[in-house]
Amino acid sequence: MAGPPRDIEALINLMARLPGLGPRSARRAALHLIRKRGALMQPLAQTMMAVAQNARDCLRCGNISTGNLCPICSDPTRGTGQICVVEGVADLWAMERGRTFQGRYHVLGGTLSALDDIGPEDLRLPKLKSRVAEEDATEVILALNATVDGQTTAHYIADDLVDLGITITSLAQGVPIGGELDYLDDGTILAALRARRRL
Amino acid sequence: MAGPPRDIEALINLMARLPGLGPRSARRAALHLIRKRGALMQPLAQTMMAVAQNARDCLRCGNISTGNLCPICSDPTRGTGQICVVEGVADLWAMERGRTFQGRYHVLGGTLSALDDIGPEDLRLPKLKSRVAEEDATEVILALNATVDGQTTAHYIADDLVDLGITITSLAQGVPIGGELDYLDDGTILAALRARRRL
Numbered sequence A, B: 001m002a003g004p005p006r007d008i009e010a011l012i013n014l015m016a017r018l019p020g021l022g023p024r025s026a027r028r029a030a031l032h033l034i035r036k037r038g039a040l041m042q043p044l045a046q047t048m049m050a051v052a053q054n055a056r057d058c059l060r061c062g063n064i065s066t067g068n069l070c071p072i073c074s075d076p077t078r079g080t081g082q083i084c085v086v087e088g089v090a091d092l093w094a095m096e097r098g099r100t101f102q103g104r105y106h107v108l109g110g111t112l113s114a115l116d117d118i119g120p121e122d123l124r125l126p127k128l129k130s131r132v133a134e135e136d137a138t139e140v141i142l143a144l145n146a147t148v149d150g151q152t153t154a155h156y157i158a159d160d161l162v163d164l165g166i167t168i169t170s171l172a173q174g175v176p177i178g179g180e181l182d183y184l185d186d187g188t189i190l191a192a193l194r195a196r197r198r199l
Helices: A006-015 A023-035 A037-054 A089-097 A125-134 A148-164 A186-194 B006-015 B023-035 B037-054 B089-097 B125-134 B148-164 B186-194
Strands: A082-086 A104-107 A139-142 A167-170 B082-086 B104-107 B139-142 B167-170
Touching: A006 A023, A006 B037, A023 A037, A023 B037, A023 B089, A037 B006, A037 B023, A037 B037, A082 A089, A082 A125, A089 A104, A089 B023, A104 A125, A125 A148, A139 A148, A148 A167, B006 B023, B023 B037, B082 B089, B082 B125, B089 B104, B104 B125, B125 B148, B139 B148, B148 B167
Parallel strands: A082 A104, A082 A139, A139 A167, B082 B104, B082 B139, B139 B167
Antiparallel strands: none
16 A cells, blocks of 8 residues: 655644644645645745744743743733733734733633643743732733633632732623524523623 | 734744634644644644655656655556546545555546636646556546546546547445445435446
8 A cells, every 4th residue: 555655644644733633634734735835835834943943932921922021011001000811822812803902911821620630830820920919910800711611710810819909800701792692502691691781 | 902923923824724724723723833833843844844845746647756756656566557547646545545456546636627617638637548558558447536527527538538448447336335325315325226236
């Protein structure tokens, strides 16, 4: 049996380790790359090389950065005393797409999880407490995912920071914009009903 | 708004051009690569570079190769006089996984398609006719997909080669191994019934 040549086999195996790609879609993606080797594969390889060499974690907040501090932490106008806690960099990008929050972030790098044996010392949690003091923060906004692990982590952080005497808030839960009630789960409807507002 | 740094943005945009990845899954894959920059992104970039430099089409059959001829065309034991025509390299790999066919291949690089304006001159079709003569082939096996375009192409090739006096066959159509009749479409059941065999 003559399968793909050895380095193409290696390419397929590496591609299959990306999230969202299985063995079959990795084969398809590899063949697509080989067909477009000049227009896509070479630029992609060069960009990966550059990113692999330059990308690092922001020393302060954990955001992806090309310097010691990320653009948000380097920007003096964003030192508003608000720190928004997110699970990962993808969540930070999602918050930034909202174009509303003007403060800084703190990227935990995951959530507490008893099942996966992830405790507070595995996350960027101790650092958060020291940042609140160093940066004279007045509010910590918990923008964690509305999952069991996310909410467990939010409660843990709220307990941990309660002595500091700052405001601790979390994102509102309710009906998403454009959402139809008929398609929402019972938990969301219950949360939206509990947090109902006077018009 | 502070989105991803510029070269990470470029990485995400290039990843989003892979089949099976959209903007959101490209972001996820890029973040995964950045997290595993030593263990995954650097090896992947190096492998892509190597493949982009070495990969070419086999001059004879169109298979992906690292030399002028692919391993199958270079192997004298595979000159059995049988040429199996496939649409793409992925189909060739699928046939090879079957571990039964001992002849050589001819990769068309697509199918005839009036809608997409793909005619015989856009495929590796003229080359097939000359190969049959050069290699003293006795049988051409049409292993094209059971789609409208695939079957149109198969009929075109069969017509094109009829003067050469060789055997032209195509893969059998019927119930796939492990398939349940209740889940099969009517066309497949009809084809399987028409091609029924005496036990």
